[in-house]
Amino acid sequence: MQLAIAVLVSYLASAALGLPESLWAVMSALIVMRPTAGSTLGAGWERMRGTLAGTLFGLGGVWLHHIGVATPLATLGIVALLALSSARFPAMRSAPITALIVLSSGGMAGQPALRVALLRVMEIAIGVATGLAISLIGLASHARARFDTACAAMLRHIAGEMQRDLGTELPAPQQKEAAAAALRLALRELALLAVSADREARLLRRPGSSRSNDGECARTARLIARIAQDAALFTRLVDSAPLARDDAAWRALALAAGRALETTADSMESEVSPDLNALRRFCAQGAPGDTAQSAAARSPIPWVAPAARLLMEDLAGLARLRAAANATA
Structure with a gap:
């Protein structure tokens, strides 16, 4: 029940703000949602840290592309580096996914890569906040x-x-x-x-x-x-x-x-x-x-x-x- 409510609320909140891809907020809520508020907070904080790191590396990959580095090479190198770091730092587990999203969506609806990255961070933040709020007020909290x-x-x-x-x-x-x-x-x-x-x-x-x-x-x-x-x-x-x-x-x-x-x-x-x-x-x-x-x-x-x-x-x-x-x- 908590997962179902989190899915609906995160989607509606993202759509109300006019964000173009509301399903990223839904995905974040599903990823961070746990049976207790404490565990949801920990998962949400790790998700946000990994997302921010992935965003920064993704933007770095976009810059490399603009200075002439081959796009597949830059993408695979950055994702592999972040995947390797996630073995040492568990909070980085979402960073490779986020970097890949940023690197693969630079041309979305003619939007610049920086704007796409910021929109993704906003969508993920909505999902994390929704998951924590539902867990706090839920009966299983x-x-x-x-x-x-x-x-x-x-x-x-x-x-x-x-x-x-x-x-x-x-x-x-x-x-x-x-x-x-x-x-x-x-x-x-x-x-x-x-x-x-x-x-x-x-x-x-x-x-x-x-x-x-x-x-x-x-x-x-x-x-x-x-x-x-x-x-x-x-x-x-x-x-x-x-x-x-x-x-x-x-x-x-x-x-x-x-x-x-x-x-x-x-x-x-x-x-x-x-x-x-x-x-x-x-x-x-x-x-x-x-x-x-x-x-x-x-x-x-x-x-x-x-x-x-x-x-x-x-x-x-x-x-x-x-x-x-x-x-x-």
């Missing part, structure tokens, strides 16, 4: 809410994978590899959504408000990536520790860590505090002065306790970060 939901889903996913790995049955190697690949992909998507949410928060921030929360979503995404690493460490421990997979210690860890992850996921979607008490008690087993536990209950501690403490510290850090964000919201 709340990147922070989507980010919090994605964080909660990720934490629940980590809990499920950890409980499976600590189960009595040894997962197949192919299953473990597929799960690890899916987790890496999900973490990358979460990091991209965090960038969009932070950029959108800066866009919508009220003048004079505190900037202490700048980058808060990116920090949250990094913490969740660390939590995933903490949970993955249990898989290696259960494979190397001198304990059977059906030992009560692993079941206790699965229950304690699972409870901590699940309640932390709940806290990402509401104001409730996570429950880390069970995991904290598990980490306390085998600590100096702990003589109440039996030798059987303390047996996994030399291998498990440090990893469990890492998980608990990262979950506690995530809870503090969340509380600070809510306090200053």
Whole structure:
């Protein structure tokens, strides 16, 4: 729906201004449109930078043509140079297309090349502005809410994978590899959504408000990536520790860590505090002065306790970060 509205609005705006090729505004809106305002702004800014660079190089190609350089040679050389630069600078991805448009349209309706280039920049600017405006006012523009939901889903996913790995049955190697690949992909998507949410928060921030929360979503995404690493460490421990997979210690860890992850996921979607008490008690087993536990209950501690403490510290850090964000919201 947002794409359809952006297409109509960009075309009508370009036509109302009397621009000769309104479809270039439509194309720009389609290129930059994203599900969130933050990601649309990033795509729009990159599109504009690439367009300006392509325009300048295109005009340079027109000048070369006027001083006698063969037109195909100048065109191919400039486009190839910009294509090569786009591999190093992603913002230049639209520059080769823009340069090619300028170089191939110098004779449009008898218009000089400079005027054609300026008209193209205006059309692209209309498309970019339309895409950003539609994304800002659209129902899917709340990147922070989507980010919090994605964080909660990720934490629940980590809990499920950890409980499976600590189960009595040894997962197949192919299953473990597929799960690890899916987790890496999900973490990358979460990091991209965090960038969009932070950029959108800066866009919508009220003048004079505190900037202490700048980058808060990116920090949250990094913490969740660390939590995933903490949970993955249990898989290696259960494979190397001198304990059977059906030992009560692993079941206790699965229950304690699972409870901590699940309640932390709940806290990402509401104001409730996570429950880390069970995991904290598990980490306390085998600590100096702990003589109440039996030798059987303390047996996994030399291998498990440090990893469990890492998980608990990262979950506690995530809870503090969340509380600070809510306090200053």
